[in-house]
Amino acid sequence: MAVSLSTETCDVIVIGCGGFGSSAMFHLAQRGLNVIGIDRFHPPHDRGSSHGETRIIRKAYFEHPSYVPLLHRAWELWEELSESVGERLIEQRDLLIAGPPGSDVIEGARLSARLYELPMENLTAAEAAIRYPEFHLPEDYAVAIESTAGYLWAERCVASHLDCATSLGAQLRPGETVFSVASSGSGIRVHTDRGCYSAGAAIVTSGAWTGQLLSDYARHISVLRKTLCWFPVTSENWIRKDRAPLFFVDAPESQFYGLPSVDGKTIKVGMHTGGEVVHDPSTMSRQVTDEDERPISQFAGKYLGGMKPQASRSVICMYSMTPDGHFLLDRLPELPVVVAAGFSGHGFKFTSVLGEVAADLVQRGQAGLDIGFLSASRLGADH
Ligand SMILES: Cc1cc2nc3c(=O)[nH]c(=O)nc-3n(C[C@H](O)[C@H](O)[C@H](O)COP(=O)(O)OP(=O)(O)OC[C@H]3O[C@@H](n4cnc5c(N)ncnc54)[C@H](O)[C@@H]3O)c2cc1C
Numbered sequence: 001m002a003v004s005l006s007t008e009t010c011d012v013i014v015i016g017c018g019g020f021g022s023s024a025m026f027h028l029a030q031r032g033l034n035v036i037g038i039d040r041f042h043p044p045h046d047r048g049s050s051h052g053e054t055r056i057i058r059k060a061y062f063e064h065p066s067y068v069p070l071l072h073r074a075w076e077l078w079e080e081l082s083e084s085v086g087e088r089l090i091e092q093r094d095l096l097i098a099g100p101p102g103s104d105v106i107e108g109a110r111l112s113a114r115l116y117e118l119p120m121e122n123l124t125a126a127e128a129a130i131r132y133p134e135f136h137l138p139e140d141y142a143v144a145i146e147s148t149a150g151y152l153w154a155e156r157c158v159a160s161h162l163d164c165a166t167s168l169g170a171q172l173r174p175g176e177t178v179f180s181v182a183s184s185g186s187g188i189r190v191h192t193d194r195g196c197y198s199a200g201a202a203i204v205t206s207g208a209w210t211g212q213l214l215s216d217y218a219r220h221i222s223v224l225r226k227t228l229c230w231f232p233v234t235s236e237n238w239i240r241k242d243r244a245p246l247f248f249v250d251a252p253e254s255q256f257y258g259l260p261s262v263d264g265k266t267i268k269v270g271m272h273t274g275g276e277v278v279h280d281p282s283t284m285s286r287q288v289t290d291e292d293e294r295p296i297s298q299f300a301g302k303y304l305g306g307m308k309p310q311a312s313r314s315v316i317c318m319y320s321m322t323p324d325g326h327f328l329l330d331r332l333p334e335l336p337v338v339v340a341a342g343f344s345g346h347g348f349k350f351t352s353v354l355g356e357v358a359a360d361l362v363q364r365g366q367a368g369l370d371i372g373f374l375s376a377s378r379l380g381a382d383h
Helices: 019-030 065-085 104-115 125-131 154-167 207-213 215-220 290-303 348-364
Strands: 007-015 035-039 054-058 090-092 095-099 120-124 142-146 149-153 171-174 178-184 187-192 196-204 222-232 246-250 255-259 266-271 276-278 313-321 328-331 337-341
Touching: 007 019, 007 187, 019 035, 019 154, 019 348, 035 154, 035 196, 054 065, 054 154, 054 246, 054 255, 054 348, 065 090, 065 104, 065 154, 065 348, 095 104, 095 125, 104 120, 104 142, 104 246, 120 125, 125 142, 149 154, 149 246, 154 171, 154 348, 178 196, 178 207, 196 348, 207 215, 207 313, 207 337, 222 290, 255 290, 266 290, 290 313, 328 348, 337 348
Parallel strands: 007 035, 007 196, 035 171, 095 246, 196 337
Antiparallel strands: 054 149, 090 149, 095 142, 120 142, 178 187, 187 196, 222 266, 222 276, 222 313, 246 255, 255 266, 328 337
């Protein structure tokens, strides 16, 4: 005998309650909408793309100047969230950007700084070595120091958005997996491993799994397996705010980023470029191998001092990449669904503001800030 599943209804369903989804839930709930958020795990968790303690936030955006207005609002919203929950979720820290003169990273950061009048100091590698003795950069490198930068406590940001959302009445359904999203009259119907929901609209923000849910988008989002390593520090400099900045180094081997010590014991380093393609995020190995750690240890051993380049801890995380490295945030043409995905390894800092933008898209059909450069049509993905 067929068992009929009951259908729950709400205004908006958020599918995936990680970095982005937790923020979208909060902004929707703040507007008085009846929201249900569904996640296959128990966020914040370490199975997706938003774990590993910290994330860098910076404003002189080398990827494209169009991100800067979003970053101004993102920073403001992180401050507001910190105030609401009564703990610091964002910390200011200078950022050292280093690369060959004329490289996209150096020139891109300088362009955003110039266009938006952001403070930026230009140094030679020799000058940088005096101020920051733990950096051993190639002699001919250009260095830019950005003070409108810092880091976020990633899992605490997700937890805070969820706490604020649920305290405003949003419902979180952890441990439930969405199988499909389809149109139903003027709204949508969502099927999960537990039941069925109907809603006026949905936001699909399932990170590395987005291509599995929205098959039309699968070819526009590729998932990469990434490693984060923590290295023990041996120099006090890594603990001092004036001696150790955040960093992004466009090295000949690859692009690397890292944070000075936030625990007084280790620094965290990751490799931005490269990474093995993931075919199924659910079955990807999360076991860190020597091979995973090797390029990061080699970078640390060659370009950083005052630490031991043998990782004391490491984790696996995932990047969801679009072909051009810019995010995908748009409304689907055929359904009352907003898709927010393809955050391409640099999306966490924006989750506060893009959750607000997604709430605008759901509620008013348009965003208050310019997100045209993140549209599906630029990827040829709007139909
Ligand atoms: C190693 C690493 C370092 C990074 N460093 C930075 C940085 O310094 N600064 C920065 O700004 N960004 C950084 N990023 C990028 C940033 O962390 C990501 O872009 C961001 O966290 C992505 O958030 P998300 O909401 O898309 O994904 P997630 O947080 O993974 O959320 C997706 C959620 O969807 C859920 N889900 C998936 N499928 C389903 C389903 N079928 N049903 C229900 N739930 C589902 C998952 O369980 C998950 O909770 C980094 C990323 C990595 C991996």
